[in-house]
Amino acid sequence: MAQKKSTKKHEESQPQKKSLKPIIVKIGIATVALIVVFFFILNNCDDENSEMHYYKFKKEGELTFVDSTGNTIIKIDIEIADNDYERQLGLMNRQSMEEMQGMLFIFPQETYQSFWMLNTLFSLDMIFINSKKEIVTIHKNTTPLSEQSYPSSEPAIYVLEVNAGFCERHNVQLGDKIYWLGGRLSISN
16 A cells, blocks of 8 residues: 555656646637738738829819810810828829829929839820910820930920820920919919
8 A cells, every 4th residue: 555655655756747738729720810811911911002092083074175276186184182191192093094194293393304114004195385375395205114304305394195106196396385274273364
């Protein structure tokens, strides 16, 4: 019997081995949960970034082209870019624009202007217009995604971007004038 007691004492004096299995299971569950949360956040960030880079045309006015005799050439819908952020963003990262749409850039003062096509996905005609609302420079069929500079040949306070070929199709020329209604600023006769 003495032997049995010493065995019992021996068993009681040794630390009992705890099973690591429950701890490993808990760590595994926590790891899987973190991975799921990480991928959920990652996917949501991608969706938000995609939406940030996709812009739709927002009609803010109507613009009329008038020839040197005062006859209306054509009217289009315009979106207006009249602050630094909108002017820098322009038509970048847009897939396309309808034929009868354009973006009118309005600058605080008349000076030589220069544009490029960085992050612009489709070709444009760029029309530079002075403070008298006369077209002073036209760059036709610009190259998409290009860093090439497209400068005005004379000081301009407005720049209108329309789809490539617009000026040819509608006979818009140097010396023609523009007028517009709507938006934050309206300029008419």
